[in-house]
Amino acid sequence: MKVVLLAGGFGTRLSEETHARPKPMIEVGGLPLLLHIMKMYSHHGFNDFIVCLGYMGYYIKEYFSNYLLHRSDVAIDFTTGSTRHFNTVVEPWRVSLVDTGLNTMTGGRLRRVKELIGNETFMMTYGDGVSDVDIGELAAFHRSHKRAATITAVQPPGRFGALELGSDGQITAFREKPADEAGWINGGFFVLEPSVFDLLEGDETVWERGPLEKLAERGDLAAYRHPGFWQPVDTLREKNLLEALWASGAPWKKW
Secondary structure (H helix, E strand, C coil): CCCEEECCCCCCCHHHHHHHHHHHHHHEEEEEHHHHHHHHHHHCCCCCEEEEEEECCHHHHHEEEEEEEHEEEEEEECCCCCCEEECCCCCCEEEEEEECCCCCCHHHHHHHHHHHHHHCCEEECCCCECCCCHHHHHHHHHHHHHCCEEEECCCCCCCEEEEEEECCEEEEEEECCCCCCCCCCCCEEEEECCHHHCCCCCCCCCCCCCHHHHHHHHEEEEEEECCCCCCCCHHHHHHHHHHHHHHHHCCCCCC
C-alpha cells in the first residue's frame, strides 16, 4: 500500500523556521519531521512513499537524493580522492518526489499523483504531525468497513489547564491540560480507495472541504478513533514541545 505525504504548503504560521526550509524538513531531535513520519509508517511495514512537493520542494529532493551522505559518517581521502561512508543508515524505502505545484491545494496535490497510485487502496497524511497511531490496525479497520475513505479522528492536546469551579466561585480542582473537550477532529492518517479521485476537480480542490464533505454526506467516510498521542507542528511552541518530548522519550517513536 502506497503512502502519500502532503509536503508542499508554505507553513506561514511557523515562519521562524519555514523562511529557510519547508515545514516537513524542520528538525526534531536532529531529524526532519518528514523522516519521523516516514519511519512511523515503515515501522508498520509501509515503505512505498509518494511525497507531494511545492514550497521549497528542491530542499526535500536534495535531502533524499543525498540521503546516504546526510545519514552516514564519511571518510574522505584527499590523496586518492576516494570517499567512504560508514555507520550508514539504510531504509527499505521507495520514495517518489513529485512537484505538485507551488499554490496547489491539498486535494489538488493528491490529484496530481493519481497515476503513481493506480487503482489501489492507499494511505495519505500531512507532513507536519506525528502520532503513536497503530497504522496496521488503521489499515485493517479500513478494510473491515468497506467505505471509500477512513479518517483518523483524534482529540487535540489541551493547551491550557482547566479550572473546576464551585457555585460560589471557589476553585475546587485544577486539571492539567485536558484533551480538548470540543470533540474529535481530523488528525490526518487517511486510508483511501482510488474512487476518491472522482471528487478531485483540479489544483484548487481543498481535500478537507468538498471531497471529505461529500464522502460524509453519502455515508462513505468512516472514523478510526485514536485516543492516544497526536501532535501537529503549526507553531514554534509546538516544535519546541516535540523537542522536549524527544529528549524525554518520544511517544511516537516506535522505531
